[in-house]
Amino acid sequence: MISARNITLAYGKRVLFDEVNINFIKGNCYGVIGANGAGKSTFLKILSGEIEPNKGHVEITPGERLSFLKQNQFEFDNETVLNTVLMGHKKMWDIMHKKDAIYADPDATEDDYMKAGELEAEFGEMGDMNQKVTQRTF
Ligand SMILES: Nc1ncnc2c1ncn2[C@@H]1O[C@H](COP(=O)(O)OP(=O)(O)OP(=O)(O)O)[C@@H](O)[C@H]1O
Numbered sequence: 001m002i003s004a005r006n007i008t009l010a011y012g013k014r015v016l017f018d019e020v021n022i023n024f025i026k027g028n029c030y031g032v033i034g035a036n037g038a039g040k041s042t043f044l045k046i047l048s049g050e051i052e053p054n055k056g057h058v059e060i061t062p063g064e065r066l067s068f069l070k071q072n073q074f075e076f077d078n079e080t081v082l083n084t085v086l087m088g089h090k091k092m093w094d095i096m097h098k099k100d101a102i103y104a105d106p107d108a109t110e111d112d113y114m115k116a117g118e119l120e121a122e123f124g125e126m127g128d129m130n131q132k133v134t135q136r137t138f
């Protein structure tokens with residue numbers, strides 16, 4: 001669960017959020033709706049920790065992880081939907097590529113294959129986390 005507690009944020013005199021409290025519950029799918037400039041992206045940046053609110057805080061259930069896509073609808077035009085989601089978990093994405101590069105290298109050495117084995121183990125340990133990949137577009 002992601003919980004926003006008493007989130008307050010103003011830019012100068014423009015108050016975007018005043019004591020906002022909301023819980024995002026596992027299994028639900030949420031959409032944030034509002035006029036241009038209402039504060040949707042800003043709210044999601046607060047949820048992700050990219051910016052700090054003036055007051056309040058965000059809690060995420062221990063062991064869960066939040067990933068997000070920024071509001072740039074062209075950034076992933078050349079990627080499949082699956083890869084776009086997987087990229088949200090940067091560490092896992094990097095490991096996948098490192099081990100795949102070793103397997104694809106015809107000159108890979110014994111040491112390289114040892115390294116690939118270690119990466120494979122690390123990748124395997126992420127199995128449970130992979131199921132928790134959460135992507136939000138904003
Ligand atoms: N760093 C900042 N400093 C000052 N004002 C900001 C800053 N970031 C955003 N704002 C202002 O806060 C308001 C909310 O911006 P935000 O980008 O969150 O809106 P939005 O709801 O995502 O809009 P859109 O629908 O256009 O994506 C806007 O008026 C914006 O100009």
Ligand SMILES: [Mg+2]
Pocket residue numbers: 040041042071138
């Ligand atoms: Mg926005």
